Every structure is written in structure tokens, then in C-alpha cells.
Amino acid sequence: MNFQQLRSVRETVRCGFNLTEVAAMLYTSQPGVSRQIRELEEELGVSIFVRAGKRLTGLTEPGAALLPIVERLLQEAQNLRQAGKEFVSRQEGGLTVAATHSQARYALPHAVRDFRSVFPQVTLHLHQGSPRQIAEMLLQGEADIGIATEALANYPQLVTLPCYRWTHSVVVPPGHPLLQVAGPVTLADLARYPIITYDVGYTGRSHIDEAFHEAGIQPEVVLTAMDADVIKTYVELGMGVGIVASIAVDPERDQHLRTLDARHLFRINVTRLAIRRGVWLRGYAYKFIEIFAPTLTREVVDQALSEGVSAEALPA
Numbered sequence: 001m002n003f004q005q006l007r008s009v010r011e012t013v014r015c016g017f018n019l020t021e022v023a024a025m026l027y028t029s030q031p032g033v034s035r036q037i038r039e040l041e042e043e044l045g046v047s048i049f050v051r052a053g054k055r056l057t058g059l060t061e062p063g064a065a066l067l068p069i070v071e072r073l074l075q076e077a078q079n080l081r082q083a084g085k086e087f088v089s090r091q092e093g094g095l096t097v098a099a100t101h102s103q104a105r106y107a108l109p110h111a112v113r114d115f116r117s118v119f120p121q122v123t124l125h126l127h128q129g130s131p132r133q134i135a136e137m138l139l140q141g142e143a144d145i146g147i148a149t150e151a152l153a154n155y156p157q158l159v160t161l162p163c164y165r166w167t168h169s170v171v172v173p174p175g176h177p178l179l180q181v182a183g184p185v186t187l188a189d190l191a192r193y194p195i196i197t198y199d200v201g202y203t204g205r206s207h208i209d210e211a212f213h214e215a216g217i218q219p220e221v222v223l224t225a226m227d228a229d230v231i232k233t234y235v236e237l238g239m240g241v242g243i244v245a246s247i248a249v250d251p252e253r254d255q256h257l258r259t260l261d262a263r264h265l266f267r268i269n270v271t272r273l274a275i276r277r278g279v280w281l282r283g284y285a286y287k288f289i290e291i292f293a294p295t296l297t298r299e300v301v302d303q304a305l306s307e308g309v310s311a312e313a314l315p316a
Contacts, residue, residue: 003074082282095282095285100202131149138274150205158277161293170243197244
């Protein structure tokens with residue numbers, strides 16, 4: 001048994017049993033992948049994959065039982081490499097952070113700047129994507145840390161930790177009728193105008209939809225986007241009323257807009273940081289986490305990783 005055999009099994013599942021893609025991922029040939037799988041099956045005495053002629057079509061019952069073990073072995077091998085690097089050079093290496101557009105644009109810049117000042121020899125890779133894409137990057141080992149508001153807590157393979165709470169704001173052009181509303185703006189007030197807000201699955205959109213649904217109001221959402229800057233651009237053009245994360249509103253940069261507090265309209269959102277269970281984190285990864293969310297000390301993170309503590313059980 002060797003790691004190339006284990007990688008061949010894992011990548012075959014990840015690539016949907018397409019051995020041509022597996023061969024490309026592992027920089028080998030398709031016959032080489034088939035041989036690695038066959039040799040492992042012979043050593044274990046079971047068939048891992050269901051076959052239709054020469055094609056693999058799925059996992060057998062033994063294969064489904066063995067796959068988590070294969071994943072753990074490969075994870076521990078990666079952990080071993082990371083542990084070795086930690087003792088050889090604590091100040092050098094790479095760190096990959098996956099975040100949504102809003103987090104990368106508004107929440108992360110100061111943390112990235114401060115981290116780089118402490119660890120100038122660590123190469124920081126910042127990937128952007130949807131919450132689901134971020135979760136997949138973590139699960140496939142393509143990212144060390146994930147940061148998003150939605151979806152991450154839905155993956156049992158991930159440990160999620162609360163970073164901070166935030167609310168939504170309404171943005172409108174100067175002179176908009178909503179600015180003349182007496183008292184706090186209501187959902188009914190907003191629904192009188194076209195709405196521009198986030199795509200479904202991004203930046204607390206689910207809480208926006210829930211609020212209107214519970215009030216029995218059907219808003220006219222005319223435009224959605226992943227990024228608040230895009231939303232604000234179209235609000236400036238007079239295409240509708242914008243609903244964005246409060247952290248995305250900057251009075252200096254957004255001088256052509258006016259802001260209305262919406263914290264009373266929509267549920268509070270929690271931005272979470274996620275790590276794959278069982279992963280070994282370098283020392284500087286712990287430091288990045290603490291810089292971004294000071295409540296998430298190394299002790300708190302280690303406790304969550306070892307005990308699988310839920311996000312709600314930890315300080316926010």
C-alpha cells in the first residue's frame with residue numbers, strides 16, 4: 001500500500017469516476033491510475049469501485065466504507081508535512097484563505113495588512129467564491145481557512161467559529177422619498193420601490209428574504225449581485241433601493257449615497273470562520289485567525305478542533 005494508490009482512489013471519487021481527469025490531476029497516465037487502484041484492491045481483497053466494462057461507475061459497499069479511511073490517511077500525511085515545516089521554519093510558508101467578495105473587500109484588508117507586517121515571509125493566497133465554493137475548497141484541501149456568512153455551518157466536516165455580528169443597511173440616492181419617511185423605515189416602505197441586493201446565498205440574503213416572507217410582503221428584486229460595490233453602483237444610477245451589509249457602507253467613499261439603518265428589519269448576521277476537521281494548522285495560521293477575530297485565540301480554536309464545539313457555544 002502506498003500514498004499514490006490512496007490518492008488515486010480519492011481523486012477518482014472527486015473527479016466523478018473519470019479516470020482521464022484523475023490522470024491529469026495526478027500527473028500520470030490513465031492506465032497508471034487503473035493499475036494503482038487495482039493493486040490496492042488486490043492487497044485489500046475487496047473491490048472498491050463498481051465497474052461497467054472498463055469504466056468505473058461508483059463505489060462498492062466496501063469502497064464507501066473505506067473512503068473515509070483513505071481521506072483520513074491522506075489528511076494525516078499532509079498534517080505530518082505541515083508539522084515538519086512548522087519545526088523547520090516557523091516564519092515561512094504559505095497560507096490560503098478563501099472568502100466571499102464582501103469579506104475580502106470589507107472585512108479582511110486590515111487583517112491581511114497586519115498579518116503581513118508580522119509574517120512578511122509567509123505567502124498569503126486569497127481566493128474568492130460563494131460560501132458553497134469556499135466550503136468545497138476547504139474540504140478538498142485547496143484552502144486552509146474559509147470566511148463567509150452563509151452555508152459554512154451546514155457542513156459537518158468543517159469546524160465553524162463565529163467572528164463577528166453585523167446588520168444590513170439601506171442605501172438610496174440623495175433626495176429619495178425614503179429619506180422623508182417619519183420614523184424608522186419599514187419593510188412596507190422598502191417594498192414600494194425596486195430592490196437591489198445580494199445574490200441568493202450571499203451576505204445574509206436569506207435573512208432579507210425571511211423578513212419579507214414573514215411579513216407577507218413580496219418585494220420586487222430587480223437586480224442581484226455578489227458584491228456591495230456593484231449594488232451601490234446601480235443604486236447611484238437610480239435603478240432601485242439597495243440593501244447591503246453595514247460594513248460595506250463608507251461615508252467617505254459613498255458620498256453620492258444616503259444610508260438608512262435597517263438593523264430593526266432583518267435578523268443579525270454572523271460571519272463565521274471555518275477549518276476542516278482534523279487539519280494541522282501552522283502557527284502563523286492561528287495568528288491570522290486571532291488578528292481577524294481577536295476572540296478566536298489558539299486555545300479556543302484548538303478546543304473547537306479537538307471537541308467539535310459548535311459555533312454558538314463559542315464567544316462571538
